Amino acid sequence: MALEMKAIRRIVTGNDEAGNSTVIFDSDAPNVNVGTIAASAGMTDVWVFKECPANISGHEDDGNLPFSFDPPGQGGHLRIVQSAAKPEDYDPLLDTTAAPITAPFQRKGSHTWDKGGKNAYSSPIHQSQTVDYGFVMEGSRTLILDDEERVLLPGDVVVQLANWHGWKNPDDTSLMGFIMMGSEPGPEVK
Numbered sequence: 001m002a003l004e005m006k007a008i009r010r011i012v013t014g015n016d017e018a019g020n021s022t023v024i025f026d027s028d029a030p031n032v033n034v035g036t037i038a039a040s041a042g043m044t045d046v047w048v049f050k051e052c053p054a055n056i057s058g059h060e061d062d063g064n065l066p067f068s069f070d071p072p073g074q075g076g077h078l079r080i081v082q083s084a085a086k087p088e089d090y091d092p093l094l095d096t097t098a099a100p101i102t103a104p105f106q107r108k109g110s111h112t113w114d115k116g117g118k119n120a121y122s123s124p125i126h127q128s129q130t131v132d133y134g135f136v137m138e139g140s141r142t143l144i145l146d147d148e149e150r151v152l153l154p155g156d157v158v159v160q161l162a163n164w165h166g167w168k169n170p171d172d173t174s175l176m177g178f179i180m181m182g183s184e185p186g187p188e189v190k
Contacts, residue, residue, distance in 0.1 A: 003034050003084050005042045006175065010063060012047070014056065029080075030064045037069070039097045039120040040084035040169075048077040052181075070111045070128060076181035083141065085172045086121040095119045111182075115164065117144075122168035130180045132160040139174030141167055152176075 010029040016022045034042035047063045049055075051074040071077040092098055098119040104127075106113050111129045118124035125144065135157045143150045143158060144166035151170060152158060162183060167176075 003040055003042050003082065005032055005034060005044070005082055008044045008046065008080050010046050012061075012063070014059065024059050025061060025063070030061075031067060033067045036067065037123050038083070038118055040086075041123070042082050043067075044080045044082070046078040046080060048072065049075040051075045068110075069107070071130060071180045071182055073111065073129075073182040076130075076179060079178045079180065080137075081167075081176045081178060083139075083167070083169045083174050083176075084121070085139075086169055090121065092119055099124065101125065117166060123166045125164055125166040127162060127164045128180070129162055129183055129185055130160075131162070131183050132158075132181075133179040134158045134160065135177050137175040137177055139172045140170055141174045141176055142170050144168060 007028040010025060010027065011023060012025040013021060014024045029044045029046050031045040032042060033044075036043060045063060045065070045067065048065050048071065049062065050072045054075065099116040102116040104113050104115050107126075113127045115125040122144070134152075136152045136154050138154060140154075141152050143152060146164055150158075
């Protein structure tokens with residue numbers, strides 16, 4: 001079930017040695033990760049900043065760093081998530097990638113907690129010590145919370161404050177952008 005990722009053109013601008021504004025990078029974002037969280041989803045990291053305020057000098061490609069689901073603890077990242085539509089004949093009982101809801105556990109080498117509940121067309125229920133701004137660019141996505149689900153359409157924005165959540169696609173392929181920033185520890189994981 002290989003997801004064909006949409007290339008994300010990334011134009012990074014800055015200043016040259018004389019202080020004039022210029023294009024530093026103009027190409028497809030190079031940091032593409034398919035199947036890291038769900039079999040039918042891929043993530044493209046556009047840019048990562050290690051701390052705030054961000055260092056904006058130099059011409060390093062901070063969009064081509066080793067992949068980490070979590071943003072830097074004192075910084076953040078801009079990530080585009082592409083998710084495939086669930087086929088009409090999808091049978092969750094035959095899905096070998098499905099995982100039931102479990103007691104919370106911390107992902108190895110991560111600041112993210114997980115409760116399982118994923119399948120090929122939905123992310124696990126998870127909580128990260130981050131402030132996340134999520135915005136739907138194409139298609140629709142369903143936000144899964146403890147007490148309800150909300151459908152987000154193009155132009156909708158969600159702000160998440162280190163809460164338990166998951167994502168699934170209702171009917172179509174979607175493209176969603178996320179700015180995830182490290183935060184102070186939130187409520188105790190339950």
